[in-house]
Amino acid sequence: xxxxxxxxxxIRGIDLRGEHLSLAELRRAVPRARxxxxxxxxxxxxxxxxxxxxxxxxxxxALAEKFDGVRQDHxxxxxxxxxxxxxxxxxxxxxxxxxxxxxxxxFADAQRPTAAEVELGAGAKVTQKWVPVGRVxxxxxxxxxxxxxxxIMNVVPALAAGVESIALASPPQKASGGLxxxxxxxxxxxxxxxxxxxxxxxxxxxxxxxxxDAAPDAPGIDPVDVVTGPGNIFVATAKRLVKGVVGxxxxxxxxxxxxxxxxxxxxxxVAADLISxxxxxxxxxxxxxxxxxxxxxxxxxxxxxxxxxxxxxxxVRQALSGEQSAIVLVDDVEQGLQVCDAYAAEHLEVMTADAxxxxxxxxxxxxxxxxxxxxxxxxxxxxxxxxxxxTSGTAAFSSGLNVATFLRAIQVIDYDKAxxxxxxxxxVSLSRAEDxxxxxxxxxxxxxxx
Numbered sequence: 001x002x003x004x005x006x007x008x009x010x011i012r013g014i015d016l017r018g019e020h021l022s023l024a025e026l027r028r029a030v031p032r033a034r035x036x037x038x039x040x041x042x043x044x045x046x047x048x049x050x051x052x053x054x055x056x057x058x059x060x061x062a063l064a065e066k067f068d069g070v071r072q073d074h075x076x077x078x079x080x081x082x083x084x085x086x087x088x089x090x091x092x093x094x095x096x097x098x099x100x101x102x103x104x105x106x107f108a109d110a111q112r113p114t115a116a117e118v119e120l121g122a123g124a125k126v127t128q129k130w131v132p133v134g135r136v137x138x139x140x141x142x143x144x145x146x147x148x149x150x151x152i153m154n155v156v157p158a159l160a161a162g163v164e165s166i167a168l169a170s171p172p173q174k175a176s177g178g179l180x181x182x183x184x185x186x187x188x189x190x191x192x193x194x195x196x197x198x199x200x201x202x203x204x205x206x207x208x209x210x211x212x213d214a215a216p217d218a219p220g221i222d223p224v225d226v227v228t229g230p231g232n233i234f235v236a237t238a239k240r241l242v243k244g245v246v247g248x249x250x251x252x253x254x255x256x257x258x259x260x261x262x263x264x265x266x267x268x269x270v271a272a273d274l275i276s277x278x279x280x281x282x283x284x285x286x287x288x289x290x291x292x293x294x295x296x297x298x299x300x301x302x303x304x305x306x307x308x309x310x311x312x313x314x315x316v317r318q319a320l321s322g323e324q325s326a327i328v329l330v331d332d333v334e335q336g337l338q339v340c341d342a343y344a345a346e347h348l349e350v351m352t353a354d355a356x357x358x359x360x361x362x363x364x365x366x367x368x369x370x371x372x373x374x375x376x377x378x379x380x381x382x383x384x385x386x387x388x389x390x391t392s393g394t395a396a397f398s399s400g401l402n403v404a405t406f407l408r409a410i411q412v413i414d415y416d417k418a419x420x421x422x423x424x425x426x427x428v429s430l431s432r433a434e435d436x437x438x439x440x441x442x443x444x445x446x447x448x449x450x
Contacts, residue, residue, distance in 0.1 A: 046241060070198075141232065279310065301336055
């Protein structure tokens with residue numbers, strides 16, 4: 001299945017033409033990175049979580065010095081720093097953030113589910129109501145890039161859900177005086193988030209999940225109900241380890257894009273979009289699935305030219321040449337759709353003839369971008385959609401961050417005496433069938449003596 005690659009950008013090829021593969025075989029055939037660091041990361045993260053739980057603010061301070069090279073007395077970002085960051089923000093960036101917030105709010109507000117109430121008979125009513133969680137901890141990564149857009153993507157749906165207590169954490173930056181990047185602080189200030197912490201990595205997730213006791217003359221950090229936000233392997237591992245103590249959105253891995261394209265696609269656009277995701281991280285995945293050898297060849301040429309010209313050329317080339325990236329040749333768009341559903345991409349672009357109809361047939365993706373003028377970059381910043389999305393194939397069973405992430409469905413059962421009596425015989429019969437007679441007795445006792 002492997003095609004020898006002689007192009008300057010050494011993205012590998014996978015040829016599935018003529019293959020009739022099962023879903024399991026397709027999942028093995030699509031490009032994925034081997035996560036060889038996972039076991040080591042789990043041991044390290046478990047130790048960090050234990051350190052934070054036992055050591056509190058002292059542990060957080062030690063970890064900030066170890067991993068971020070900064071010293072801090074307390075990780076809480078002062079209100080004055082938030083206000084100053086917004087005041088100093090480039091007006092063009094502020095305008096862009098405000099537009100992104102406006103569009104994200106409009107979409108998030110439309111997602112709020114309504115209560116369901118069913119009358120099953122006289123005096124027999126069952127309701128499902130939606131209640132926001134009380135407190136959430138939102139993580140915004142640092143690392144190779146600055147992500148004020150992730151502040152928006154985390155905060156806006158939580159606000160739309162009605163969450164009353166929101167805390168945000170982002171790694172301290174040595175260049176920013178031990179505070180998170182000022183653009184991240186400015187975005188938090190724009191959204192009215194007052195509780196912001198300069199805490200990075202697994203230690204931030206631990207602090208949110210378990211809380212941190214107050215120190216002398218310093219307020220503690222209350223535990224949260226839900227932790228959301230993307231991050232590196234240590235953040236993702238920490239979220240997995242605290243799942244069950246708190247809710248999480250997902251265990252996000254490196255970003256990924258899959259483009260389904262046919263001969264009608266424009267090679268320059270395909271290459272630009274593959275590079276846009278490769279720019280994130282050397283481990284980012286960029287995958288093209290096409291039934292056109294001519295398009296595949298043209299995209300290889302474009303990748304070489306555009307990668308050489310882009311700012312982060314080294315990072316891009318490393319990502320494109322990794323085992324997680326590939327150009328996959330298929331017989332036709334139909335087989336391409338099968339590959340898309342087996343891969344379950346975080347970001348799926350459809351650049352085919354009648355792209356809307358093709359996109360409507362996709363069953364597994366975090367977000368779908370239709371046609372030439374809906375690139376992933378649009379979703380990253382200003383589409384109104386959310387860019388915190390499932391990765392590593394988890395889009396087959398999970399969803400991107402949305403208002404429902406911060407809501408709980410609570411069922412309310414309200415029967416009167418007559419309504420209960422109407423089904424009491426059925427309850428008794430079923431309780432005996434399950435050898436749980438006390439269940440039936442709990443109903444029957446209500447009618448003893450009339």
